[in-house]
Amino acid sequence: MTFTAVRQLMGLPVSLDLRDGTEDDAERVFAWLHEVDLRFSPFRMDSEVTRYDEGRIGADGISDDLRHVLALCQAYEDQSGGAFKAKLPGRGLDPNAVVKGWAVQRAAEMLRAAGVTRFCINAGGDVVTAGEPADGEPWRVGIRHPDDSHEVCAVVAVRDGAMATSAAYERGNHIIDGRTGMPAFGLLSMTVFAFDLATADATATAAFAMGVDGVEWAVEQPGCLVHAVDSNYRVFRSPQLPVLT
Amino acid sequence: MRRAIPAILLTAAGFAFVWQYEPTTSAQAALPPADTVPSLPAPSGGTTAPRTVDGSAERNKHGVVQVQVVFTGDRITDVRFLQLPSSGPSRMAGPRLVQETLSAQSTAIDTVSGATMTSQSYIASLQAAIDAKGA
Structure with a gap:
């Protein structure tokens, strides 16, 4: 039986x-993602992230989930040579780029x-899929055209995989x-296809922050395939990316 | 000059390792221009006709590299690769990136991956149209 729904959660439309x-x-x-928003939003004064950032709870008082998220943030900061930072100078802790992928993957x-x-x-x-929508059919995931929200610039055949895009448009x-x-x-735009959304989302965000260097960097990340559009409108993608034409 | 030739060939052989390094911004393995080869300070002496010296074939993990050095007088005026592995280091396992031009696709889709949407932009988005249609 098929069921579809859309809900606004974590400041995002979730379909x-x-x-x-x-x-x-x-x-x-939906209940899980609402819980994540309450606990991890840097925009809520009483979230665990805000309380930890302001020192109202210490490192030994945080949940295992937040500890896991902070470890992921640190790993991507290290791997990206500092291009990705959850804590930028003069700003509050914002692990959103990692939280979203992690939370939706958990869902x-x-x-x-x-x-x-x-x-x-x-x-x-940010997309995560399982199985096939119908027997023998992959999920057809479009990559938004950077100039036009009504166009896609590639369609990827996905089964049990995740895709995340980072862009400024x-x-x-x-x-x-x-x-x-x-x-x-x-x-x-920088799109990363990986087995899980936590990897795809964090890799796409870190690679986009790196600029053109991020394309080669993302390709080198284990289990990641890439579709990137540079500011000269050139597409660079992994040849293994299963694009449909 | 006699002693300088082995030194120059060693320099050229060493240069093969520079060739192995592939700049991260380049999708194609470009051969370095000949004028990037360091030349030794020229001892005093007049100019003579160009003279060509072949280096020994050196094997590395990517294949065999052999250079040919052209001297004009005491100066290196050209370096050619007589043998190169058929592909650069990063292409041993196939290309890691292919380059294409951006185009719009009309294939039917189930969902759209894009930059994080706001609720306002969602209303006018392709994803909203897909959601409204239902599975």
Whole structure:
């Protein structure tokens, strides 16, 4: 039985497409993402992230989930040579780039544990899929054209995989290169295809922050395939990326 | 000059290792221009006709590299590669990136990956149209 729904959570439109799931399955996903927002939003005065950032709770008082997220942030900061930073100078702790991928990947695992085998979650442009929407058919995931929200510039056939895109066309030049403290430049969009969304999202964000260097860097990350558009409108992609034409 | 020739050939052989280093911004392995080869300070002496000396074939993990050095007088005026592995180091396992031109695709899709959307931009987005249509 198919169930689809959209909900505004974590400041994002979250679309669920469950081909063999129910409304109850969807509600569990939405409840989890709402909980994540309460606990991890840097914009909420009483979230665990804000309390930790302001020193109201110490490192030994945080949850295992936050400890895990902070470890992921540190790993991506190290791997990207500092281009990705959850804590920029003069700013509050913002682990959002890692939290979103991690939380939505956890939601996918909750669905699998509940016996849902064919689904697609799209959280504000970050996508995780399971199985096939119909027998023999992959999920056809479009990559938004950087200039036109009504066009896609590639379509990728995905089964049990995740895709995340980082770009400046939606919220302006808000991604900061942690190495310079300046807005990232050089790329129009960076899409990463990986087995799980935590990897895809963090890799796409860090690579976009690195600018043109991020393309080769992302390709070198284990298990990651890349589709990037640079500011000269050239596309660089992994030859193994299963694009449909 | 006699002693300088082995030194120059060693320099050229050493240069093969520079060739192995591939700049991260380049999708193609470009051969370095000949004028980047360091030349030894020229001892005093007049100019003579160009003279060509072949280096020994050196094997590295990517294959065999052999250079040919052209001297004009005491100066290196050209370096050629007589043998090179058929592909650069990063291409041993196939190309890591292919370059294409940006185009719009009309294939039917189930969902859209894009930069994080706001609720306002979602309303006018392709994803909203897909959601409204249902599975």
